Amino acid sequence: MTALGTSGSIIGRFANPGRFLALANGVLPVAWALTVLFFVAGLYVAFFDSPPDYQQGDTVRIMYIHVPAAWMALFTYVTMAVAAFVGLIWKHVLAELYAKAVAPVGAAFTFICLVTGSLWGKPMWGAWWVWDARLTSVLVLFFLYVGYMALVDAFDDEQRGINAGACLLLVGAINIPIIKFSVDWWNTLHQPASIIRMDGATVDKSMLLPLLLMAGAFHFLFIALAVFRLRTEIFARKYRAASLRGAA
Amino acid sequence: MAMNKKERLQFSLLILAALGLATAIALFALRKNVSYFFTPQQVQELRQLDDARVKEGYVFRLGGLVKQGSLEKTSDDLLIKFIVTDELRDQKVEYKGIAPDLFREGQGVVATGSLKGDVFVATVLLAKHDEKYTPPELAKEMKKLHSEKTGKPDDKKAGKPE
Numbered sequence: 504m505t506a507l508g509t510s511g512s513i514i515g516r517f518a519n520p521g522r523f524l525a526l527a528n529g530v531l532p533v534a535w536a537l538t539v540l541f542f543v544a545g546l547y548v549a550f551f552d553s554p555p556d557y558q559q560g561d562t563v564r565i566m567y568i569h570v571p572a573a574w575m576a577l578f579t580y581v582t583m584a585v586a587a588f589v590g591l592i593w594k595h596v597l598a599e600l601y602a603k604a605v606a607p608v609g610a611a612f613t614f615i616c617l618v619t620g621s622l623w624g625k626p627m628w629g630a631w632w633v634w635d636a637r638l639t640s641v642l643v644l645f646f647l648y649v650g651y652m653a654l655v656d657a658f659d660d661e662q663r664g665i666n667a668g669a670c671l672l673l674v675g676a677i678n679i680p681i682i683k684f685s686v687d688w689w690n691t692l693h694q695p696a697s698i699i700r701m702d703g704a705t706v707d708k709s710m711l712l713p714l715l716l717m718a719g720a721f722h723f724l725f726i727a728l729a730v731f732r733l734r735t736e737i738f739a740r741k742y743r744a745a746s747l748r749g750a751a
Numbered sequence: 752m753a754m755n756k757k758e759r760l761q762f763s764l765l766i767l768a769a770l771g772l773a774t775a776i777a778l779f780a781l782r783k784n785v786s787y788f789f790t791p792q793q794v795q796e797l798r799q800l801d802d803a804r805v806k807e808g809y810v811f812r813l814g815g816l817v818k819q820g821s822l823e824k825t826s827d828d829l830l831i832k833f834i835v836t837d838e839l840r841d842q843k844v845e846y847k848g849i850a851p852d853l854f855r856e857g858q859g860v861v862a863t864g865s866l867k868g869d870v871f872v873a874t875v876l877l878a879k880h881d882e883k884y885t886p887p888e889l890a891k892e893m894k895k896l897h898s899e900k901t902g903k904p905d906d907k908k909a910g911k912p913e
Contacts, residue, residue: 557891558880
């Protein structure tokens with residue numbers, strides 16, 4: 504097993520597993536409470552207290568799930584890629600475990616994004632799926648998550664799996680700007696960005712509120728799941744180390 | 752790998768820079784093939800170059816806005832004729848089938864089909880909407896303001912060509 508954090512470095516000082524476990528116990532209840540609060544408020548405003556769209560009618564409400572899920576799908580991947588990089592270079596144990604811990608969470612967000620997008624595409628565009636650059640690049644993101652999980656578990660030695668996975672994550676990171684800018688670089692059926700754009704959001708205020716509430720809900724859900732799963736990974740590694748010592 | 756921290760950092764950054772460059776070059780080479788549709792202007796340009804992708808009878812996708820005032824219903828209930836425009840060029844389109852709910856004048860469309868003479872005969876018609884989300888009352892209000900300003904009733908364009 505690698506050394507638990509290089510205590511001399513800044514990263515090592517602020518994020519060793521012991522300190523993380525203590526922090527996790529404090530963070531988890533708060534994160535879960537905020538998740539519930541934001542989901543209740545967000546879903547209420549999304550379904551009962553926001554207007555339909557002038558063209559799309561009530562189907563626009565799919566946006567309040569679809570868009571936050573898409574944001575989180577990208578965000579999760581970026582955090583994993585950064586952690587993989589830190590893990591590869593500085594051999595920091597928390598960074599190494601982080602990507603492995605949150606990969607299923609990111610895959611789930613991507614899956615939600617694809618499914619809700621499909622359900623939205625049929626009534627609005629007239630097709631469940633098209634192979635335009637945006638949809639295809641998000642599907643590739645889903646495969647990257649699934650491929651990462653398969654690769655990490657494909658080695659007998661956990662450390663080798665984590666290292667191989669980290670390389671895949673870093674190579675796959677090139678897909679993130681492709682997803683983001685696909686709608687600007689090429690003609691796509693998917694419309695361009697509405698919120699994160701240079702000239703300000705093109706969503707009316709009454710629709711922006713539920714969207715931001717739901718985005719908050721998804722973020723807190725992500726924090727809760729990430730902390731929970733990372734804690735589980737640390738326990739699992741401690742358990743394996745202890746049972747190895749017991750066997751020897 | 753017997754590399755120290757600094758060597759690992761340099762090695763990784765070098766590999767990532769090389770991969771990024773390779774992807775950028777690949778995407779640049781693919782830029783014409785990755786597009787989901789051609790605009791009427793692009794179709795015109797490709798026709799002039801005698802490009803095989805837009806030859807008569809070859810299937811491709813055409814995208815743009817349905818030109819205001821161009822939609823014609825025919826005696827055949829399912830056959831519609833309209834013009835797709837990117838505000839530079841126009842392309843005549845015929846489509847037989849059920850159009851999506853969002854299909855109307857001023858709205859974005861992507862049609863799959865092929866050229867038959869000057870007319871694009873579509874077999875699949877998809878609606879493309881823009882990135883603006885607005886409640887109905889506000890849209891009506893904006894439309895009214897717009898027509899007061901220009902003095903023309905109901906002449907609001909749904910969006911710009913992308």
